[in-house]
Amino acid sequence: xxxxxxxxxxxxxxxxxxxxxxxxxxxxxxxxxxxxxxxxxxxxxxxxxxxxxxxxxxxxxxxxxxxxxxxxxxxxxxxxxxxxxxxxxxxxxxxxxxxxxxxxxxxxxxxxxxxxxxxxxxxxxxxxxxxxxxxxxxxxxxxxxxxxxxxxxxxxxxxxxxxxxxxxxxxxxxxxxxxxxxxxxxxxxxxxxxxxxxxxxxxxxxxxxxxxxxxxxxxxxxxxxxxxxxxxxxxxxxxxxxxx
Numbered sequence: 174x175x176x177x178x179x180x181x182x183x184x185x186x187x188x189x190x191x192x193x194x195x196x197x198x199x200x201x202x203x204x205x206x207x208x209x210x211x212x213x214x215x216x217x218x219x220x221x222x223x224x225x226x227x228x229x230x231x232x233x234x235x236x237x238x239x240x241x242x243x244x245x246x247x248x249x250x251x252x253x254x255x256x257x258x259x260x261x262x263x264x265x266x267x268x269x270x271x272x273x274x275x276x277x278x279x280x281x282x283x284x285x286x287x288x289x290x291x292x293x294x295x296x297x298x299x300x301x302x303x304x305x306x307x308x309x310x311x312x313x314x315x316x317x318x319x320x321x322x323x324x325x326x327x328x329x330x331x332x333x334x335x336x337x338x339x340x341x342x343x344x345x346x347x348x349x350x351x352x353x354x355x356x357x358x359x360x361x362x363x364x365x366x367x368x369x370x371x372x373x374x375x376x377x378x379x380x381x382x383x384x385x386x387x388x389x390x391x392x393x394x395x396x397x398x399x400x401x402x403x404x405x406x407x408x409x410x411x412x413x414x415x416x417x
Contacts, residue, residue, distance in 0.1 A: 174274040174294075176261035178253050179415040198240030205233035254279040256303045256366050257290040260385055263367075264292070267389035273404065275411045282417060285348045288341045293410050295400035297358035299392070300345055302338035305366040311374040312363075312382050315339075334363040335380050342380075345414075352413045357406055360396045364388060 209229050257278035268274055274294035281287045290301040309320035310330070317330040342361040349357050363378075365371050367385040375382045383391040402410075 174265045174268040174271060174276055174292075176258065176265055177275060177277045177415070178258070178279050179277060198236040200240075202233045202236035202240055205229045205236065209233070254289055254303075256305055257301065259368070260301065260303050260364055260366065260388070261290060263385050264388055273407060275407070277411065277414050280414060282348075282414070284351075285414075286341070286344055288345065291345065291414055293407055293414070295402060295407065296396050296398070297360060297401050298345060298349070298410060299396050300338060300341045300359060300361045302334050302341065302361070302363045303366060304332075304334055304363070305368060306332075307370045309372045309374070310365070311376070312378045313376045315379050335378065335382070338363050338380050349410065349413060352409075354406065354410055354413060356402070357410050358401055362388075362392065362396070 209226055213226065261276045261278055264276060271294070274292060276290060276292045278290040280289075280291055288300060289303040292299040292301065306319075308322070309327070311318045311327060312335060315333075315335050317333050317335065318327040319330040320326070321328050338361040342359050346355075346359045349355060349359070361380045363380055363382045365373055365382075365384045371384070373382065373384055381391045381395060389397075
């Protein structure tokens with residue numbers, strides 16, 4: 174099994190945010206502001222177009238807000254997901270050296286969004302939602318509860334790893350379908366990193382829930398039970414996720 178970080182895809186995404194969106198908008202805002210100053214202080218033939226000034230001002234305002242945001246996004250786009258990397262290394266110990274399996278972490282693409290990791294192999298694609306929460310967490314079908322340390326009672330959690338994973342599964346299915354890979358089955362799994370101090374409980378989970386050291390056992394109940402796609406479909410799926 175290969176543990177892959179799609180750096181080329183990430184670099185292209187950073188370039189898109191930084192060079193194609195952020196910098197042009199920021200520069201355009203500066204040009205618009207300079208134009209406003211020139212038009213108001215040095216009006217052509219003694220007059221200036223009020224509507225034009227207003228439009229330039231609105232553009233400059235929006236561009237000055239949005240442009241730096243895209244610049245910041247491009248410069249700070251995550252280079253890797255350390256939790257996903259560690260889970261991939263642990264998974265490789267279970268999966269062995271089977272080259273047909275590709276574990277792609279830190280997936281970030283337009284029209285797909287961000288996914289912690291995707292395992293692609295003969296059984297299909299498996300979407301990972303990886304968290305490092307601590308405390309007591311209980312999953313009841315699609316809902317999650319956590320222990321409130323103040324009163325010692327279980328209450329609804331602020332985050333829902335199951336729904337987050339389901340969202341990623343649906344997004345990947347749609348993404349692959351657009352690339353004529355709709356026959357590739359897509360599954361999901363929620364993994365609590367072993368490094369966190371967590372007590373995990375589950376009652377009829379809709380999406381499998383596990384800690385890192387029990388991943389292979391849980392995956393064997395569903396995802397790993399059958400080989401569903403051939404080598405060409407595996408390669409096409411990996412290419413679609415990494416390169417688009």
